[in-house]
Amino acid sequence: MIVDKDSPVPQYFQLQNWLIEQIEQGVFKPDDKIPTEEELSKVAGLARATIRQAVQNLVNTGYLSRKRRLGTFVIKREKGGKKKTIIGVMLPDIRKGCAAELARGAEDEAAQNKHSIILCNTDDLFVKANLHSDRLIDHAVSGVIYVPTAASAEKNRLIVEKFARHNIPVVLTDRIIPDLDIDYITTDNFQGAYDLTTHLIGKGHERIAIILSTTFSTELQRLEGYKKALCDHKIPMDDSLIFAKEGPFNEKHYLQYVNKILAQVDSFTAIFAGHDRIAYLIYSVANQMGLTIPEDFSLVGYDDLPFTQTHPVSLTTIHQPIYEMGKESIKLIMARINGELEETKRIVLNAHLVERSSVCAPKVLAEAEVV
Numbered sequence: 001m002i003v004d005k006d007s008p009v010p011q012y013f014q015l016q017n018w019l020i021e022q023i024e025q026g027v028f029k030p031d032d033k034i035p036t037e038e039e040l041s042k043v044a045g046l047a048r049a050t051i052r053q054a055v056q057n058l059v060n061t062g063y064l065s066r067k068r069r070l071g072t073f074v075i076k077r078e079k080g081g082k083k084k085t086i087i088g089v090m091l092p093d094i095r096k097g098c099a100a101e102l103a104r105g106a107e108d109e110a111a112q113n114k115h116s117i118i119l120c121n122t123d124d125l126f127v128k129a130n131l132h133s134d135r136l137i138d139h140a141v142s143g144v145i146y147v148p149t150a151a152s153a154e155k156n157r158l159i160v161e162k163f164a165r166h167n168i169p170v171v172l173t174d175r176i177i178p179d180l181d182i183d184y185i186t187t188d189n190f191q192g193a194y195d196l197t198t199h200l201i202g203k204g205h206e207r208i209a210i211i212l213s214t215t216f217s218t219e220l221q222r223l224e225g226y227k228k229a230l231c232d233h234k235i236p237m238d239d240s241l242i243f244a245k246e247g248p249f250n251e252k253h254y255l256q257y258v259n260k261i262l263a264q265v266d267s268f269t270a271i272f273a274g275h276d277r278i279a280y281l282i283y284s285v286a287n288q289m290g291l292t293i294p295e296d297f298s299l300v301g302y303d304d305l306p307f308t309q310t311h312p313v314s315l316t317t318i319h320q321p322i323y324e325m326g327k328e329s330i331k332l333i334m335a336r337i338n339g340e341l342e343e344t345k346r347i348v349l350n351a352h353l354v355e356r357s358s359v360c361a362p363k364v365l366a367e368a369e370v371v
Helices: 011-024 037-044 048-060 099-112 126-138 153-165 189-202 217-232 251-262 276-288 322-337 363-370
Strands: 064-067 071-074 086-091 116-121 143-146 170-173 184-187 208-213 242-245 270-273 298-300 317-319 346-349 352-354
Touching: 011 037, 011 048, 011 116, 037 048, 048 064, 086 099, 086 126, 099 116, 099 322, 116 126, 126 143, 126 153, 143 153, 143 322, 153 170, 170 322, 184 189, 184 322, 189 208, 189 217, 189 270, 189 298, 189 317, 189 352, 208 217, 208 251, 208 276, 242 251, 251 276, 270 276, 276 298, 322 346
Parallel strands: 086 116, 086 143, 143 170, 170 184, 184 346, 208 242, 208 270, 270 298
Antiparallel strands: 064 071, 317 352
16 A cells, blocks of 8 residues: 555555665666656555655655656766665654653754754554664664653664664654664653642642653653652652553553542642643543543643544643754764764753643632631
């Protein structure tokens, strides 16, 4: 299948990637004429305007050339000529979470500067990341943007080291690999979580539960920010309110987990969800149990994904500059490719609180104020 119409990835971008693969694999050789818009429309099931956009992007980036009245042809690479810049982008899953926005930022920045992208979905699995790394090496990519998988730090390090053996630089994006001297770009997850927890405390909450994964650097930093905010406000730490799971987010498993947590709703007045998708599950389970947010408990998330604004109770969350992270990742990998960096570059972007309607004063405090 050339194009997955159920995917959030723009269809022109999927077709563009497919055409690049055909060229790189030699299916379309130098000086070959590629199929016409009409032929591609029949094969891919896309509108001709969508096909025209994908082809024009490849003309702009030096893969194809148009010849009036003759068609569109693969450009022949001259020996010693300037090598096209192709960047591999390895994401967990383009359909979920922040990945689509990150990919869009990276693609926009790459296209603007006439670079090309090969997009790879790892599904947060080391085995798939390993397979994709071989594929990108075979394509002789110039560099790689890598979001580490849910595997151990040691396994993620193996991926980076494999690229290093082929002199392909890597930039880590969003998640980092501890104790690895490598360029990366992320956001200040510690400060974001600190600010979010402080916001709940400011509303009168002291019994604040938190649910997240202990696998990723991002959520571990959020846990530390949560703990520091409690400490700074002299609120005793209660380990029974910390609900930590290993591994990536899995809706089925987290659904069971959230049911157990909400069964003890009287033990807390607010929940800090490690990211917005967890918060969405909490919304759903609370509704099934007859609980109301924020009247029965307040809820906050992290990421500021689009659905957080349209839910019946809009979610207080931390906005991460995901699109900007994608753009900056391309800039950083190009600086490394072009030899503009001498030392390891670590970029930490700021996140900020977005206050909406999912938080209010806890019941006891609210009733005391009425009295």
